Amino acid sequence: MINYAMVIDTTACIGCGDCVVACKNENHVPAGLNRDWVVEETRGEYPHLHTEFRSERCNHCGHATCVTNCPTGASQYWKDTNIVLVAAEKCTGCKACIAACPYDARLIMHPQGYIDKCTFCHHRLEQGLDPACVSTCPTGCMYFGILNDPDSQISRLLRSRTHKTLLPETGNIPNVYYLV
């Protein structure tokens, strides 16, 4: 089982949104819909403030509640990996997966009506390329690789840097890590 993961260095993210534009272009996401986005989190009171930018998308969870809750099997793991895809031809548009996702990562495709989301650009992975967002990042703060390979760049990054994931208490085991 190959466990893909993304590692994003929030100390180098400037919140430019290039990752958002890259994803839209690469995956032909219709206007008005987003597979990824950037969040700005500010803590504290003026003037003692800390701001963090986070590029977010589907976390391709190890225990994806969107996969378990899907009644038709449309929401599924790709091959023997943790990449969650939606088979449009199996999707009824019941939106159980949207209700099941604690990260608000899914969207309803317009005008077709099936459910869509980040795919970790699996079509690019098949060509040995990184996801579009990772490839585009101008500060080079985004990394992608295989988590269960201890020698991969991301494994080494996670060993050497303090990091977090979003809402680990949901039990979904998210696979997007943020270096803090």
Added chain:
Amino acid sequence: MVEELLVTARYNAKVDPSLAIWSWEIPVYLFLGGLTAGIMCFAAYAVLARKAADMPFTHDRFALWAPVVLSVGMTALFLDLEHKLYVFRFYTSFEPASPMSWGAWILVLVYPLMVLQTLSTLRRGYPALAGWIEQLPFGSAALDQSERFRTPVATLVIPLAAGLGIYTGVLLSAFSARPFWNTGLLGPLFLVSGLSTAGALALIGARLDCEKHFFTRTDITLIGIELTLIVLLIINLATGAAQQQEAVHLILGGDYTVPFWLWFVLPGLLVPVVLETFELRGICRFSLAASLLVLYGGFMLRYLTVELGQVSTWTDYAIQFDPQLLLRLTH
């Protein structure tokens, strides 16, 4: 102080600014599904407890209402789908981890059983309709066989209908991402509510005083259980983790406090239970009011629950830009 906002505009339909994927169609289905379960249960009970004389409406006529009610509910369910042409996909696989898949297949079993249950007393309850069916090829045979298996069918109906009633709640409670729903009490609550609404419906249909009495007594008990379950649900959430406390606050001081208590609990549960108690004690006559209020309460329970679950959330990013501006891209 934490400010968490979307730096890049995001306004995915029905997800932003907060989850709104299910509006009226799902509450209608959940309500009618619960009602169906209750109808089938009561009709089966009347057969198994041999109440043909004391509860003629329930024994002979009530069962027919189930397929009618459920079909309206299923239509609402179909209308909710965003990818309607692929509705058949519910039935090309079974996903054991998905309560919705369980529900889809329970319905596959419920329909034929419902038809058998109806046919098993059709000659008694709807002689004209039965006569028409006897005109059809195999019509008489169908009615004969259904009557022969009236009791086994009724035995099967109870667990299956109870499953139908409970799964509507389990379906919602399985979503860990929706703090308000994520409680084991939702399934039983929906089942009891379904039975209560069916009882109220039977009160409208029944003619015999002793039959009405049965349902008045039963409904009072069921509403009592429902109120208890609601209190337990609130305690469960209020003593839970942060997200659950936030979720229950919606009805304990938050935006949904007035709708929940003033438009649901009071008119949908408390007033009817008082009216029914008065009716039982002979203080006032049987009226339509209590039944209609119970039915209204059953729907409001589903409607508010569906909305509260969607509003309660783990992730809440503030939007920074007017989403109307994004419409300029497509118009």
Added chain:
Amino acid sequence: MATVQKDYPLVTTGISNALIDHSMGPDAFFKGWFIYATNLTTTIPGIRRQLEQAADSLELIVVVDTMPAEITGYADVVLPECTYLERYDDLRNKAERTPTLALRSPAFPPRHDSKPAWWIARELAGHLDLADYFPWQDYREVLDWQLQQIGSSLEEMERIGVKAFPRKTPLYFEAGKQVKFNTPSGRIELYSQHLAGTGHDPLPRYTPPERPPEGYFHLNYGRAAAHTFGRTINNPLLFELMPENTVWVHPAAAAKLAVGNGEYVRLKNPEGTHSNRIRVRVTQRIRPDSVFMVHGFGHTDPRQRLAHGAGADDSGLMHNVKIDPVMGGTGMRASFVTLVREEA
């Protein structure tokens, strides 16, 4: 230049305000403008009146830009340039720590009828009988010639993109070495004789900034990562990232004004000028006595279908522009605004 910028003897480059001041009226020093890649109407505060005067009296206004903006409407001639992704530009030549040359080459050919700046310049020269100064057909020839002088070639640079060169001068001064600097005394001058000689403060003298009147805030403006100044607001991909600007208000200030997050207000300066409506962002990220907004919004031309009317323009509110007496630069953060609530 000495005439136009006689008030700024120490300045060797052009000063926008001075250039504009000397372009108005029939006896103006400047007769024509070539406006390259700048939306003048919002770039320099309070300029629209002068622009209209200049537009009347200037004999020719040419606008060269990759994207249309309000300034395009003032042009007699518009020469559309293709973007940097579609053209060769001159070599990026930086001394820096490690001297490098970088090639700037197109990723794909220009779209529609847009042309690169080198083509525009060469063609114009041809029409002005100055073709002899452009003895080449394609800028690639120029780049290749330049690179040949230092032992490289266009072909090599197309392959490697960036070429590093060994330093010819040491990176640091040697410790203890006597170095002569380009000042009257030959030393680094903390007390500048140059400035004293031209009647300015030889040492910086602190002048406290003006405080806003009661109920007003310092108007601070800045940039957003999603957009390039005000020029990209109408680009669909970037508009989708950030379709409008917001005015950042500290929670204490917002409470006093009774404005909430997400509400729309208009900004008003002490002269009574109102801005377009702008969305309020209540945040700790701004001082209680100031407001902040991203520059470049509030476009007025309805042909900018996306950007038109979205957000507010900060430059129109700047009633108090401070010109730096030494360098002539424009100080644009000395203005004040208050917030006026929008009725629905």
